[in-house]
Amino acid sequence: MTLPKGTMTGSLKVLAPLLIWMSIGWFSYPYLIKDIADAAGESMNIEEVRTFSLIMTGVCLSLGILFGIMGFRGKTVDENEFKRMTGELVICQHCHREAEKKPETIKCQHCDGYL
Ligand SMILES: [Zn+2]
Numbered sequence: 001m002t003l004p005k006g007t008m009t010g011s012l013k014v015l016a017p018l019l020i021w022m023s024i025g026w027f028s029y030p031y032l033i034k035d036i037a038d039a040a041g042e043s044m045n046i047e048e049v050r051t052f053s054l055i056m057t058g059v060c061l062s063l064g065i066l067f068g069i070m071g072f073r074g075k076t077v078d079e080n081e082f083k084r085m086t087g088e089l090v091i092c093q094h095c096h097r098e099a100e101k102k103p104e105t106i107k108c109q110h111c112d113g114y115l
Pocket of ligand 1: 092093094095096097099108109110111112113
């Protein structure tokens with residue numbers, strides 16, 4: 001079963017700002033961890049930390065921007081597409097129009113024929 005195009009739009013809208021927020025965090029990480037290490041009197045390879053944090057900043061920022069573009073500019077799903085998938089919306093065999101199959105009635109809303 002393939003989901004209709006635009007199904008993930010809602011999740012992407014939530015993930016995009018979180019990823020951008022994470023990229024800011026990764027960018028500031030080497031500066032903050034250096035202060036913490038200095039205060040604790042420990043030594044650390046700051047260049048290694050800085051390299052890793054720059055990679056993570058790039059990954060999070062690009063994913064955040066990509067998800068933002070996909071989430072806010074992409075297609076949203078028509079509710080009827082889900083109804084067709086679950087069988088709530090069917091083609092009437094009598095009038096060949098789309099009819100909603102509700103639990104309380106099995107008759108077509110257009111021609112009163114049985115679905
Ligand atoms: Zn009908």
